[in-house]
Amino acid sequence: HEVDKVPGPPTLPLIGNSLSFATSREEAYKKMMQLTKTYYPLMRTWMGPNPVIHPLDPRTVEVILTSSQHITKSLEYGFISDWLGTGLLTSTGSKWHSRRKLLTPAFHFKILEQFVPVFAENTAILVEILKKKIKSNNSAPVNIVPLVTHCALDIICETAMGTSVHAQTDSESEYVSAMYEITDLIVYRMLRPWLHPDFIHDMTPTGRNFKRCLKTLHGFTNNVIQERKEEFRRRKASGEPTHDGDDIGMKKRTAFLDLLLEMSEGKGEFSDEDIREEVDTFMFEGHDTTAMAMSWGLYYLGCNPDVQQKCVEELEEIFGDDNRAPTYTDLSQMKYLERVIKETLRLRPSVFMIGRQVTTDLKFDGFSFPKGTGIYLHIISIHQNPKLYPNPEKFDPDRFLPENALGRHPYAYIPFSAGPRNCIGLIF
Numbered sequence: 057h058e059v060d061k062v063p064g065p066p067t068l069p070l071i072g073n074s075l076s077f078a079t080s081r082e083e084a085y086k087k088m089m090q091l092t093k094t095y096y097p098l099m100r101t102w103m104g105p106n107p108v109i110h111p112l113d114p115r116t117v118e119v120i121l122t123s124s125q126h127i128t129k130s131l132e133y134g135f136i137s138d139w140l141g142t143g144l145l146t147s148t149g150s151k152w153h154s155r156r157k158l159l160t161p162a163f164h165f166k167i168l169e170q171f172v173p174v175f176a177e178n179t180a181i182l183v184e185i186l187k188k189k190i191k192s193n194n195s196a197p198v199n200i201v202p203l204v205t206h207c208a209l210d211i212i213c214e215t216a217m218g219t220s221v222h223a224q225t226d227s228e229s230e231y232v233s234a235m236y237e238i239t240d241l242i243v244y245r246m247l248r249p250w251l252h253p254d255f256i257h258d259m260t261p262t263g264r265n266f267k268r269c270l271k272t273l274h275g276f277t278n279n280v281i282q283e284r285k286e287e288f289r290r291r292k293a294s295g296e297p298t299h300d301g302d303d304i305g306m307k308k309r310t311a312f313l314d315l316l317l318e319m320s321e322g323k324g325e326f327s328d329e330d331i332r333e334e335v336d337t338f339m340f341e342g343h344d345t346t347a348m349a350m351s352w353g354l355y356y357l358g359c360n361p362d363v364q365q366k367c368v369e370e371l372e373e374i375f376g377d378d379n380r381a382p383t384y385t386d387l388s389q390m391k392y393l394e395r396v397i398k399e400t401l402r403l404r405p406s407v408f409m410i411g412r413q414v415t416t417d418l419k420f421d422g423f424s425f426p427k428g429t430g431i432y433l434h435i436i437s438i439h440q441n442p443k444l445y446p447n448p449e450k451f452d453p454d455r456f457l458p459e460n461a462l463g464r465h466p467y468a469y470i471p472f473s474a475g476p477r478n479c480i481g482l483i484f
């Protein structure tokens with residue numbers, strides 16, 4: 057096979073390199089990181105019967121990401137599509153093109169600006185919960201990940217669907233548990249090629265649990281969509297504004313769902329099913345990514361008191377003694393905090409790997425890769441490459457000072473991916 061001209065670890069017939077990764081997430085991750093170091097700058101593996109190439113330096117990553125041809129996601133994304141359908145993350149070709157065009161205005165900063173109070177309200181709840189935890193724990197370490205994740209879930213629910221799941225105050229919610237469980241089940245399946253065929257997966261406990269979670273998740277979004285739709289129609293019929301909140305507890309803001317409903321009513325371009333797949337996509341893409349970024353950010357602030365002190369000073373400069381909630385304009389003044397977030401996403405990018413599938417022959421560096429070859433892009437491996445970031449494990453926000461970033465390859469920093477299929481929620 058053409059792909060075998062590229063160096064890579066020894067393979068077994070039929071199963072390729074799959075056995076090496078059919079282990080815990082942690083082990084699979086460590087193994088992959090080690091391989092990317094050994095075979096830098098280009099590696100091949102076989103995931104079961106499927107060949108995969110791993111471009112590991114920014115130059116070749118740029119070739120893939122800037123291409124308008126290579127926009128089809130790798131086979132693994134198929135395991136999410138029972139949940140997310142062919143929404144923006146998983147779709148390809150003309151469906152993806154038209155959806156991306158339709159949804160881009162929903163992420164305009166004018167829309168995002170009205171969400172800042174939602175961030176502030178939910179963060180205030182998180183701070184109170186953290187204070188209580190620290191007190192009741194006698195200042196012993198607190199696992200912040202579930203707390204931060206619940207906060208992120210509340211934020212994304214309110215901004216994407218205009219409804220609250222109150223995950224911070226009701227962590228027993230069925231929807232919240234299903235959300236947690238399904239992501240674990242998907243990763244478990246990805247790492248085990250014998251679970252890839254649907255008919256096998258469906259017969260296993262993993263498959264049955266997956267279906268159960270799916271029922272809860274789809275049931276929840278379907279309900280919210282129906283409720284919002286009825287409300288939307290009622291308002292339209294009575295001549296009220298369709299999406300600026302009402303007196304039954306909704307805040308004065310437009311959730312993504314309201315925008316989708318407007319699109320569907322206006323031009324009939326979105327069916328209920330279309331709306332659900334996009335809302336589910338935002339829920340999936342928008343909560344775990346932000347929760348991990350916030351958790352790692354807090355972790356690094358905790359480990360680096362000097363960095364923490366500089367953030368405090370910056371905030372004091374902006375707010376003085378005022379206890380008011382931050383505004384969108386305030387955010388743009390938090391230059392140092394922005395570098396802290398950038399450095400967090402360098403060291404611990406929430407989406408540490410993305411995948412593509414070759415659909416028309418791909419050529420670079422004297423190699424030719426036929427249709428059907430998988431492409432894995434290891435964002436984390438690029439971000440931790442000592443050739444691009446000296447002393448890569450060191451947490452140093454000043455790497456992102458303009459003078460220090462000068463001359464760095466633009467594809468050496470890609471936490472939100474890049475090119476036509478980059479993250480639509482990156483300003484969020």
Ligand code: HEM
Nearest residue numbers: 144145341342345346349406407410472473479480481484
């Ligand atoms: C720290 C936060 C985030 C990070 C690091 C992140 C990262 C990424 C990355 C790397 C991709 C490319 C995925 C791929 O090619 O497979 C992506 C795509 C996407 N992200 Fe984000 N994301 C974040 C937050 C969000 C939020 C808050 C939303 C929505 C509310 C969102 C919605 C999406 C969507 C819909 C796509 C698919 C875009 C397309 O294919 O056209 N993301 N994100």
